[in-house]
Amino acid sequence: MRHIAIIGSGPAGYYTAEAAQKALGGTAKVDVFDSLPVPYGLIRTGVAPDHQSIKGVSRRYEKVALTDNVRFVGNINVGSDVTVAELQELYDAVVFATGAPRDRPLDIPGAQLGNVFGSAAFVGWYNGHPDFAALNPDLSGKTAVVIGMGNVALDCARILAKSREEFAGSDIVGHALEALTGSHIERIVLLGRRGPHQIMMTPKELGELGHLVRAAPHVAAGDLPDEAEDALLEPGLRKSVTALRQFAATPEHIRAEKSIAIEFEFFSQPHSLEGDGHVREITIERTHLVRGRAEGTGEIERLPADLVISCIGYRTAPIPGIPFDEREGRFANSEGRILPGLYCVGWARRGPSGTIGTNRPDGYAIVELIEADAASGALGSSAKQGRAGFDALAKTRGLDVVTFRDWKKIEEAEEKAARDGAPREKFVDVAAMIKAGR
Ligand SMILES: Cc1cc2nc3c(=O)[nH]c(=O)nc-3n(C[C@H](O)[C@H](O)[C@H](O)COP(=O)(O)OP(=O)(O)OC[C@H]3O[C@@H](n4cnc5c(N)ncnc54)[C@H](O)[C@@H]3O)c2cc1C
Numbered sequence: 001m002r003h004i005a006i007i008g009s010g011p012a013g014y015y016t017a018e019a020a021q022k023a024l025g026g027t028a029k030v031d032v033f034d035s036l037p038v039p040y041g042l043i044r045t046g047v048a049p050d051h052q053s054i055k056g057v058s059r060r061y062e063k064v065a066l067t068d069n070v071r072f073v074g075n076i077n078v079g080s081d082v083t084v085a086e087l088q089e090l091y092d093a094v095v096f097a098t099g100a101p102r103d104r105p106l107d108i109p110g111a112q113l114g115n116v117f118g119s120a121a122f123v124g125w126y127n128g129h130p131d132f133a134a135l136n137p138d139l140s141g142k143t144a145v146v147i148g149m150g151n152v153a154l155d156c157a158r159i160l161a162k163s164r165e166e167f168a169g170s171d172i173v174g175h176a177l178e179a180l181t182g183s184h185i186e187r188i189v190l191l192g193r194r195g196p197h198q199i200m201m202t203p204k205e206l207g208e209l210g211h212l213v214r215a216a217p218h219v220a221a222g223d224l225p226d227e228a229e230d231a232l233l234e235p236g237l238r239k240s241v242t243a244l245r246q247f248a249a250t251p252e253h254i255r256a257e258k259s260i261a262i263e264f265e266f267f268s269q270p271h272s273l274e275g276d277g278h279v280r281e282i283t284i285e286r287t288h289l290v291r292g293r294a295e296g297t298g299e300i301e302r303l304p305a306d307l308v309i310s311c312i313g314y315r316t317a318p319i320p321g322i323p324f325d326e327r328e329g330r331f332a333n334s335e336g337r338i339l340p341g342l343y344c345v346g347w348a349r350r351g352p353s354g355t356i357g358t359n360r361p362d363g364y365a366i367v368e369l370i371e372a373d374a375a376s377g378a379l380g381s382s383a384k385q386g387r388a389g390f391d392a393l394a395k396t397r398g399l400d401v402v403t404f405r406d407w408k409k410i411e412e413a414e415e416k417a418a419r420d421g422a423p424r425e426k427f428v429d430v431a432a433m434i435k436a437g438r
Contacts (some may be wrong), residue, residue, distance in 0.1 A: 002028040002374065003386030005087045007078045008097030009034040010041020011356045012346020014061035015363030016095055017070045023367050029386050030070045031091070035077035036130070037402035037433040038410060039065065041099055043356070044426075045129040048155045049172035050162070052423060057356055065404050071387065074402030075434065079319045081399055082390075084342075090389040092379050093341055093370045096322075096331055100314035100347040104329065106147065110273030111310075114138075119152045119311040126159055126176035133175065133428035138278065139183035141306020145282050147270055148311030149192035150200035156309050157188045158208060161215035161260050171424050188215070188262045189303060193269040193287055193294035196224050196244050203239035210247065215260035219248040223266045268301075269294060270310075279308050314352040336366045340378035343369065406437030 004020055006013045009032045017030045038044060040058045047054050065072055076082060078098075087094045103118025105111070115138050117125075124132030144160055146153045159172075164181045172180075192199065196219075199206075209217040224245060230238050244264070255261070268284040275281065282305040287294040315329030322342070323332035330351045331344040338344055345362040373379050385392075394401055402410075413436040414424040427433045 001386065002093070002370075003091040003384045004028055004030045004093045004095065004370070005091040005390075006030060006032045006095045006097050007087075008032075008041060008099060008346070008348070009039035009061075009072060009074070010097060010099050010346065010359075011043065011057070011061070012099070012348070012359040012362055013041070013095075013097035014039075014064050015360045016097060016345050016366055017363075018060075018064045019364040019367040020370075021064060021067050021070060023371065026069060028069060031073050031387050031390065032065070032070065033073045033076050033078055035075070037075040037430060037437060038407060038427075039072055039074065039404075041097075045124055045127045047127075047356075048159065049127060049170040050158070050167060052169065052171065054356070055171075072402075072404040072407060073390070074404075074407060075400055075430070076394075081397070082393065084319060084322060086393065087390075088341060090385050090393070092374065092384050093343060095366060095370075096319075096338075096342075096344040096348045097346050098316060098319075098344075098348045100316045100330065100352040102315045102317055102329075103310065104313040104315055106270070106308075106310040106312065108270050108272050110275065110279065113273050113275045114278040115141075115306065116273060116279050116308040116310070119148070119156060119309055120314060122156055122309045123152065126172055126180075128173035128176075128426035128428040130428055130430045130433075133173070137179070137307060139179055139185055139307065141304075142184060143187045143189065143304040144185050144307040144309065145189045145191055145303065145305040146309045146311060147191045149190060149194070149198070149266075150311060151202055151205050153190055153309075153311040154201050154205050154209070156311060157190055157262050158212070160185055160188055161209075161212050161262055163213050166213055168421050169423075171418075171422055171426060173426050173428055174419070175428070185307065186260050187304075188260065189265050189305075190262065191265045191268050191270060191282075191284065193267070194289060194292075195266045196241055196264075197229070197233060197237070198289075198292070199237070199240060199244075201240050203236060203243055206240050206243045209262055210243065210250075212258070212260075214258055215262055216250065216255040216258040217247040218255060218261050218263045219244050220264075220266075221248040223264070224248060265303075267294070269296060271300060273305065273308060279305055281305055282308065314347070316348045316351075335369070336362065337369055337373075340373045341380070400434065402434060402437055406434075410437045 125135040286299040417425040
């Protein structure tokens with residue numbers, strides 16, 4: 001019997017469990033740990049609440065979770081409740097699927113001012129991550145600045161721009177819906193160091209900005225490169241740039257019908273934030289491209305900024321004793337192997353890029369690697385105790401494990417509490433989750 005511990009129940013974790021099931025069937029027992037009492041990682045706490053069809057992928061993970069040899073071990077933080085060394089004693093292979101939950105810091109003067117947030121925090125707030133439920137962003141100002149030109153920046157801008165009615169059918173948490181309903185924001189500036197040809201926004205998500213009830217995207221035609229140059233772009237990016245061209249071509253009188261402007265501010269890098277404890281202004285430096293890289297021109301401008309959200313990437317949280325690549329912000333690994341017996345997948349392996357589906361081949365490849373290491377004898381030969389050993393440890397330590405059955409009760413309670421038309425009202429507090437599961 002092969003005992004596998006997977007740390008993290010997001011896409012990478014469940015694709016790895018699925019691959020282990022398919023490759024090893026009844027000869028492997030897989031425990032999927034998560035520090036939260038609820039599974040699915042960023043499917044629950046990252047993917048936008050108004051993109052429910054994407055969240056539907058969790059049904060696939062549920063099928064895996066319900067197979068005989070896979071179990072969910074929720075509410076266990078690996079690193080504090082149990083150490084990696086302890087898991088290595090008990091399991092043949094330990095796989096980190098812990099994602100990249102920390103914001104890459106915005107390293108400019110003033111970044112510590114009030115109402116300046118990283119996207120992990122802001123997204124976690126509207127998606128009900130217990131760590132960020134109390135964030136309480138101040139939405140009483142007029143201008144929000146969203147730093148970054150990727151899909152996460154788009155999510156943040158769209159969520160800030162939508163009317164209450166446009167959240168129908170979403171699972172945005174109640175506290176965020178109430179706060180956004182009372183929001184005074186009428187200008188959302190998307191700030192990017194480079195130009196339209198360098199955005200990381202996918203066409204479907206970008207196109208959504210053109211169909212908002214009370215907000216319109218603004219792109220300055222002068223920022224767009226010559227149209228003939230679009231032919232050199234990869235097809236997805238070309239479509240996104242076409243969307244930007246359409247936004248730029250929208251007549252002013254049509255844009256003026258909308259009360260919220262979403263402005264694309266290209267060729268601008270944040271220089272500093274200023275305020276009186278609370279952010280009030282952002283200083284930006286204009287840039288130009290030199291061989292595809294943004295270089296500052298020295299030209300400085302000021303913009304009002306009552307709320308700042310930086311969407312500039314994420315880092316994996318290091319775990320003491322586990323080799324870590326500081327520069328890349330993820331575990332040091334070679335194709336997913338940290339050391340024989342210790343592996344990583346998903347964002348913890350590659351860093352924060354790609355779609356949900358990109359994590360699938362990672363999971364399958366790591367199971368092959370585990371098998372190869374087992375066949376070469378690199379995993380050692382002594383029989384490990386696996387889940388029986390973990391259960392004994394959890395009992396002595398008084399750990400409050402949340403099982404998949406408990407999660408199903410939490411899910412049922414969330415579905416019962418849903419607003420009209422919404423799929424669920426999430427618990428945003430760990431104690432409330434655990435109570436609902438019992
Ligand atoms: C805001 C946002 C929106 C996105 N929207 C989309 C989208 O619309 N479409 C799309 O295809 N992709 C989207 N993505 C990308 C997608 O979410 C990721 O590709 C995917 O979630 C990465 O999977 P993962 O399993 O590596 O990490 P995660 O999903 O982050 O899962 C990591 C899990 O590990 C757990 N964990 C972490 N540390 C520990 C520990 N020490 N002990 C125990 N458990 C731990 C966490 O609680 C979490 O459950 C989005 C990402 C973000 C940030």
